[in-house]
Amino acid sequence: MPYIKPEDKPVYAGGIQELADAFASVGATGGDLNYVLTKVTLAWLMYHQPPYNYELRSAAYKELLCAAEEFYWRVIRPYEDKKIALNGDVYPREVL
Numbered sequence: 001m002p003y004i005k006p007e008d009k010p011v012y013a014g015g016i017q018e019l020a021d022a023f024a025s026v027g028a029t030g031g032d033l034n035y036v037l038t039k040v041t042l043a044w045l046m047y048h049q050p051p052y053n054y055e056l057r058s059a060a061y062k063e064l065l066c067a068a069e070e071f072y073w074r075v076i077r078p079y080e081d082k083k084i085a086l087n088g089d090v091y092p093r094e095v096l
Helices: 006-026 030-047 054-087
Strands: none
Touching: 006 030, 030 054
């Protein structure tokens, strides 16, 4: 869940802005996003110090999955709903 305490957000704000600027400077692709997500996840893992046990590795994986789900429900799903309303649904009512 990406909803951290307001007082914790400024700690990350500068780094996030630097990433946004870097994306703009290179014309970032999906590969660039994947690289950054991988490096940030590895930094989080390494912050915890070895040994990187299953619980820690699993926590990193879980958070990536949860972030993907959150993005889907907050960003992608509303877009799809607009397109369904505009163009009609492909799924018949009886299967929904």
